[in-house]
Amino acid sequence: MAEEIDDSGFYRQDFSTVSDWEVFNAQLGDVIQKLNAVEIDATRGSDTYQLNYNVHTETFLVHKTKICVSFYYSTILEQRERNSKDDNTYNSMYYDLMNISRTFGPPLKTSNCKCLHVISSLFGLQRFVVIHPHQSNQKYITNPSELCFFLSAATVVASEYCTVPIFVQIYEPKLNIFLGVGMNATLRTNFDIVVLKQSPVDCRYLSGLLQIFKEKLPFSNVQPISLSVRNIYALETIRFRYPMNVLFLKRFDVNGKKGIGDKYKSWDGNIALPCGYFPDSGTDVYLVYSWVGISEIFAIDSPLHTDFVPSKAHICNMYQTTNVDSYLTSCLRDFLKLDNSKEALETFVGRNVTDSSDGVNMVDARYHLTNPQIRQIRSNNKLNIKEGYQSLKKIAGPLNESELKSFIAFMFPDLYPDNENYSYINDIAARNIEGNPHRIKSSPFNSLSSRLSCVLVTCNAHFGGKNGLAQLWIAFIRELRFIWNCRLSIQGISGGFPDTRTCLLNQKLQMLNYCIERSKCRKYESKKYLSDIGSNIDLEGLVGTNFKEVSDETGNETEDEFFDCTEYVPEGRAMRLGDENILDSDEPLYIPITQDPVPKTDDELQADSEAMLKLGSGRNELLKHIFSHSHFTLNQIGFNIQMMSFSLLSDMEAFKAANPKGKMEDFIRWYSPKDWEKDEFGVGQLSARMRIPDNTWQRVWKQAQPVAANKQKRLFDETTEALKVLSYLETRNIAEIYDMVIITALHAAIIKFKGILETEKILDLFEYKIEALLNDLCHISRADNTEVFDIQQTKSKIEGLIKRLEEYEVQFYQYKCFEQLTGYPDNITFEEIKCKFKEMIENQNSCSINNAEDIGKHIITSYGGELHSNLVTKEYVLRVRANEPTGPHFLRAVVTGEEVRLCGAFTENTTLI
Template sequence: MAEEIDDNEFYRENFSADSDWEVFNAQLGELLQKWEVAVDVGVPLQPEELFRCKWHVKSETLNMLRNVIAVDYYEAQLPQGQQQAAEALVSNCLQRTNCHHDLMCSGNSFGPPIRNSSELHTLARIYGLRRFIVLHPVNAASNYMKSTSEFNFFLSAAAVVAAEVSSVVPIFVQIYDPKWNFYTGVALAPALRTNFRLIGLEQAPPECRYLMGLLTLFHDKLPASYAQDARVSVRNTYSLDAVRIRVPLYVPFAHGPSSEDIAIDGDVERLDVQQFYALPHGYAPESCTESYLVYTWPELSETVAFDSEMRTDFVPSKAPLGKIYLSVEASSYLSCCLRDYQAVGKVTRTLDSYVGRNFSGTRSGAEHTNPLDKLTEHKLTTRRQQQQNYELPSQSGLTKRLPGPMTASELAELLAYLFPDMHPELALFPYDKHSLKDKFDPMRIKSAVADSLVCRLSSLLSTCHAHLGGVEGMAQLWAVFTRQLRLLWDNSLSVPG
């Protein structure tokens, strides 16, 4: 009798189960049908329209193999009038779709120089496409595709699915390190297929650095019987040196021979400032401005111009078109300082911890007297007549014995701005007596009068926080300010401003 064989010891592969490739194709096909990539309507793009219009991006993720694949759909949002005209046009051409019209259109070959690829996708700049789909790993920076099997897996899936759903939108697969911007893809029409392929070279061949070498390489790809001249478009881009203007911090207490001078690339020029405010101003230090000058030769025959290592006809003086582009990334320095200034309200330390217990100007810090007690004393002297100059012997001790980042001379300049009549030897900006007598405005009940004492003090506090020691500098200024007010009160003098 034959020995019984246990069938459980044998491996049986189920060839009827769906493979990973088929599962991915099914998921990608459902996604493309939802995005309606088979509809091909549109009108010819205007020159440089791709660089001016807004872009709408749809993104989905698909789980495949060891990666999580992201599928991004980029679509240019054309103006409303062109979209309405596009709805009435349906392309019935078997060989040309909007994708192929955009590839052959020279109006969007050159765009304005940009600093990085975040403003416009690289594929839109290279090929001038208004719609395209990109497949890439979610964590492409650390988990990018680098094997030929992965390339073929996703690229074959894109080609098969595009044919099944009749997609007229090109599909690209991002491979290698994302910083290389390396894409390979395919675009289909009812009777035409276009493959997008890139070749990576460590260094450009010498013959490809000039137009003559590129034309030679182009003619090698054409049949020998094709004798028609090629048409080329050339653009030269020049990056202009940025003009660095170094403007000092203009605050009312900054005086001296160079307080109103600016330096432009080392050359000092006079700056006319009508009115000073003690507030930080200008652009933030990380702001950047770049200038580009471009010259374009559009739609030239290859026999018209010559460009090689020895001689070139593409010089700026002979260019038919020239433009200048300015790229500005600037943020208000004042806004940044005021945001930091608002955070001072959360500081929990006391003023004594910054400048000491005797900041109010009393005789001894050990007396533990309340500085506000003197406000309630009934023995007040006769009010003095306010004069142009004050001769008070205790003026010299206002800025002494106050720990902090600012020196006594710097504090004296701040006091001269707040109390110009009390410090005539340093005062540069006296109060305008007429501006402080304007009619009361009930709509500004919470605002300080322009160029008043409260306005100047608020400006100086924000300046001290931004440039003169932060919270410690503010505490120093406040201590000096209260000492000055105490001096005015003790001598029955009116508070200016």
């Protein structure tokens, strides 16, 4: 019989093959099992909707479509009271559904609660899983068969692991429609969301919702239903008029009058960054009235009558949301985009626009220095020199003559006395110490470099972008060339050596100013150049410290005169070294007049360090080699070693000139006292390192001739160094200019905002935030340049800093709107309004108010009966824990106009089915 059966005529199905549904079940089960192992701190929280939520997502391929499984969980869970940890009927979702503290989530979506998933706000759940299409998919779950595929898988996995509810997202994500299931050993809860665009009238009030809810409850339920109601009222948008305000620029004033920003001028008023807010900025205010945990017996809410009116509310909160754009932070963001702009200045302004040959042809520098009309010539802003001098080339760019004049006159007020007087403070360095306690590597406040940085940022944002910035930069360098040619001191720049505690731009300007003062002293002998200088030379490193110079006279630089010590007349003496005498002689020991040490800026010091590193361990031998010859082979060593070698030789020659009978021991007693040791009997001798035979100190001493400082070749050529500074500034590209000024601009922006808060007397509300900004900026500004520092990481930190500054500016705008809303100063005191606003910024832009007092009373009186017409959203939450063994039931209804969103969670006993 079996032989007569044709096997080929039958359809064969291999039931041992695993289906796609079973594969997905296994994958989903593995994910749930792995995520259940996540350790979560169980600590008590007051407001559970302020918890931080984390999400873990894994992607699978189902039917050739990417499907994501996301597990949402709060990092802090409430402490729960349980009779027994082995209670199988217990489940975290049941606790969340019945938890009265999780009745209402945030009424408004803000930046602080973006991590709060809509499921958590609708059902109050702290742990749940969502199955949803991958964001790259344009196809959503709309087919009933697909929904059944995933929902059945969710049911199987939930029944097996009994931990968290699993939801399936259907339709477009923006609709926020989910279906879910949660189970434990005996109970099953179905989660449903229904949206009615045109709902029946009964569904918009509590009376109709109670009827729907009771129909879903088992007949055995006799417990009263717990109700919670929340009404949200929207008030009119409040606007605070703070138009754009920029110092010295009239085009931004309102109707020819001074802007409101003049009110906020303080000692930092010369920070030339724009402040104010865009005209469309505004604050939306919402009043939220809540009734939580009341019985259905004591509540009436129908189309004809309602007990839920603002005057009878149990809880009243006020929320603010702002749509604010600040000129200050938007200006900084625009400037931040220049960090990768490698365009040269020639691209925007052409070539040779700052060539000194096309500028002021100096015939007699003394004439320009002493001419009393020189400032009047510059005040005309013709950008030329009268009396036969050629006109400077016009700089191409979007800035017109008037705007360019305003910028330049602001930075160089002493050269343009007919303009508004924005004079510099007298002691830039002292003010920098006072105003920069965080030691940020920026520019001193109200200095030329600080003004230039702020003006460049403003110019980039509002005066032609990179083109305007390049035009202004070249005009600035042109002014510097004029100042250098006329040997005028640079106002707004402190004297002395470049201060390496400041930014590189300020150091370059300090170097130029130092060169000008040196040139004036040297060429015109107008005054003695005084400085305190010391020296302490280390044998191996040749490092200098302090010694004193009382004169800087210059003689013939090209002629060297050498004399025998026995015939040499002492010269170049500054003062006697205490009561010390020359060894083995009764002649006093004199401190010589020496040359100034060579000033260096950060980039030059960095170049010198790199040269030293390239020498490696052989640098000491190389030093010995160059000191063993009468003429140095300086092309074999780094510039840093050259200058230190010259400096040591110069000091030794000056010492021999001042002390013809002096010995090396005498030189060491003055130059490096730590290398002069005395025994217990008071007998002095050189230190052990100085007694090494034929060491470098001895070699240099033998080569040194008695030559006074004023007859030595100069260690520092101010003309060369000044031209180097000007050339350096001229050859920067846009990105390099950005690097030089960004820290100063950020520092100035923070201080400017701080000054506004001080004027409003609310700095104490923001002080810790401002201090945190300054600390972070200090860290960014002092990043070690020798390390491999990620440029993108630095940019990310700066972006984060600007974002935080913008957040604080938004809060200040909220404060001004808050003043208007509360009727200050008529209805509330200054201390009360500060206290309320502090509560608001600490509680996600919300604060509690009382209808019968202060703010609430003022609002109710102002709006009167119109408040009801401003009702935008009603929210009802119905919950009951029915008689065992059915478990809890939950219904949330969100009514917005004619639309109603119903979110239900109803539990049934699986053992009875």
